[in-house]
Amino acid sequence: MLSTAIKRAGYQVDEAADGNIAAEKIRKQPYQLVITDLRLPTLSGLEILKIQKETDATIPVLLMTAFGTIEEAVEAMKQGAFDFVPKPIDISHLLLLINRAVEQRRLMLENILLREEFQRAYGIPKIIGDSAAIQTVSQSIQRVAPTDATVLLTGESGTGKEVFSRAIHQLSPRRDKPFVTVNCAAIPHTLIENELFGHEKGSYTGAFSRKAGKFELADLGTIFLDEIGELHLSVQAKVLRVIEEQSFERIGGLETIRVATRVVAATNRNLQDLVAKKEFREDLFFRLSVFPIHIPPLRERISDVRLLAQFFVEKFSKDLHRQSLQLSPEAAGALEQYSWPGNVRELQNTIERAVILSDGKTIRPEDLNFAFQGRKRSEDFVHFLDLSGSLSDVSNRAACVAEKAKIKQVLDLSNWNKTQAAETLNVSYKTLLNKVKEYELE
Ligand SMILES: Nc1ncnc2c1ncn2[C@@H]1O[C@H](COP(=O)(O)OP(=O)(O)OP(=O)(O)O)[C@@H](O)[C@H]1O
Ligand SMILES: [Mg+2]
The missing domain is CATH 3.40.50.300 (P-loop containing nucleotide triphosphate hydrolases)
Known part of the structure; x- marks a missing residue:
């Protein structure tokens, strides 16, 4: 009777005459949903639940319970049953539960965690x-x-x-x-x-x-x-x-x-x-x-930096009743260059401070005021440095790596305006051109 009603609602239904047959089918083939009575010949509904959880825990199990088995039903919920329906079965209620269980699993299998509407529906903090x-x-x-x-x-x-x-x-x-x-x-x-x-x-x-x-x-x-x-x-x-x-x-x-x-x-x-x-x-x-x-550190997932920064800019603009602020491309670039030892929390704090400091419509690099200005991603360059030779050999090599990084950063920040970059670096235009060539930056 149930099977007919469920088929009528548009689902495909497979049946099992007892617990053992059900267990065998569950192991052989993934269903979208399992509906079982608590009391069955051969295996119990709880055992079916256990087998399903071991085979594929994402597949929901709905239990049908008769009067007087409420304690078992509670136990079943503890063990991960999706829900239980009391007998006599109210078909429309059952169909509602089926729909919900199937839908929940479908969403679960997509990469929904990062989707906004899903975060809202499930009360998940923004990720x-x-x-x-x-x-x-x-x-x-x-x-x-x-x-x-x-x-x-x-x-x-x-x-x-x-x-x-x-x-x-x-x-x-x-x-x-x-x-x-x-x-x-x-x-x-x-x-x-x-x-x-x-x-x-x-x-x-x-x-x-x-x-x-x-x-x-x-x-x-x-x-x-x-x-x-x-x-x-x-x-x-x-x-x-x-x-x-x-x-x-x-x-x-x-x-x-x-x-x-x-x-x-x-x-x-x-x-x-x-x-x-x-x-x-x-x-x-x-x-x-x-x-x-x-969870990898932020410096290993640079592509998240911009998204996170934009999200925090909007959030803090709103929180601090600022006009909608924009992140300048230079500021975004600088954020991506930084090593973020404090990860997302540090990024969040940095943006909050920048939103407070910025007076115009955009957040500029100078508003960012990193807490650890010295600790760019390249700080780890000593690990890659060739330490052979005399002390001055090593110093020269280190200086070259540092110079190259600094010049590249300043050029990026000035959109490759070399006059401006030379000024920022406090070197002549000619020196800058020589360095750019020497370090093959162009
Ligand atoms: N992917 C993300 N999207 C949005 N916000 C994030 C993300 N990751 C972290 N955050 C935010 O960054 C801050 C730090 O995150 P959280 O407290 O979860 O880090 P944690 O790993 O527990 O750090 P700690 O080890 O210092 O306790 C929180 O305010 C959190 O909301
Ligand atoms: Mg924590």
């Missing part, structure tokens, strides 16, 4: 970028988000680890449940266990009442363990146990608490190094590294 690097990151995020897998986000400070961790939560079936952040670096190690796991009344002097920890507060939702590299060794084993067994005891408590909290962790440290230095447990490191996602 900007069109570099290949950021596309790859967003695809990984989309793939892993709907599962319960533990995710480790790595990347330098300011690359967007927190933004992406929120996106994972928002793109998961947990999106209506809590998203709880714990900054492991900000909490003294004597307090972190309490913060994460809570305590029982009277467990220590001053524990006047029972307090729930962050893992409990994030039950059914997501906990974001930021700066996990700073997590004190003394609590790492307990964190590992929650990830593996979903259970722990509060401080001073005997009762084992069970939670279904999804863990997303982030760090700008190299955890492997910390493991080698015995500052981080190897078992926790392996557990966290099941699904690692690395």
